[in-house]
Amino acid sequence: MIQNKKLFIFVLLSILIQSYLIYKSDMLYSSLPFTDGVPISPSFVIINRYLINWYLPVVAISFYISGYMEESLSKYGKFLIVRSYSKTLWVLNQFSKLVINLFLFASFQLISFWVGPFLEIRYSLDHLILLISLYYLTLLTLFCIQIYLELFLSQQLSLLIVNGYIILSIVISSSFSNGKTGGLLNYFLLPNFGMGLKNGLSSVNAFQPTNLNYLFCLIILITLIFIIVALTIRRFNRVDIL
Structure with missing residues (x-):
């Protein structure tokens, strides 16, 4: 299940570092800081500080899943497929x-804050589930895109494109003068879907949220995941692995 133990540990360490940096910062956060994301602000200093704290585990996970399918295929995937194991089932397994x-990783993030200085969770259960689900599905969608891109491009270029898109999307959305600016453009900036300060689910109300509808965001993310998986299966079935 664990592709690379060293990178797996690296991701866990990045989460602990994120927890420490947020705890030591003087910025406004909810009781679940990793779901807050980056606020809309006219100050690039504020945007950058929030961005660094949020982005650290994300880029670590991106490195962890880089080459995910190729590495699995080189280890035992070809043998399984040659032995009449369905390509579709193999992709779904990945x-x-x-x-x-x-x-x-998301559970470890939750635990690292829950048992730490942010012990008091000021959310109802349904609100908490919705907040974490949006965060989780946002990351899952982004990393599914990265895996799909690796079927066409190199691992390094795919990683660079996805992470460049993440940073650019956050900076563009966070630089809007107010939450209503951007309109439909906000729905093309997927990384913001999982940010409580953008979707309005965070308990911190010092920043103006975007006009994102969190239920619409859920529908978009789930739909995209199914589409990307289907496209990956279609592409992989056309690839000669021998």
Whole structure:
């Protein structure tokens, strides 16, 4: 299940560092800071400080899943497929491992804040589930895109494109003068979907949220995940792995 133990530990360490940096910062955060994301602000200093704290585990996970399918294929994937193991089932198995690994990372983030200085969770259960689900599905969508791109491009270029898109999307959205600016453009900036300070689900109300509808965001993310998985299966079935 764990592709690379060293990188897996690296991701866990990045989460602990994120927890420490947020705890030591003087910025406004809710009781679940990793779901807050980056606020809309006219100050690039504020945007950059929030961005660094949020982005650290994300880029670590991106490195962890880089080459995810290629590495699995080189280890035992070809043998399984040659032995009449369906290509479709193999791809679905790889995505299921991504789902599990990402769940482990998100759970570790939750624990690292829950048992730390942010022990008091000021959310109802349904609000908490919605907030974490949006955060989780946003990351899952982005990393599914990265895996899909690797079927066409190199690992390094795919990683660079996805992370460049993440940073650019956050900076563009966070630089809007107010939450209503951008209109439909906000729905093309996927990384913001999982940010409580953008979707209005954070308990911090010092910043203006965007006009994102969190239920619409959920629908978009789930739809995109199914589409990307289907496209990946279609592409992989056309690839000669021998």
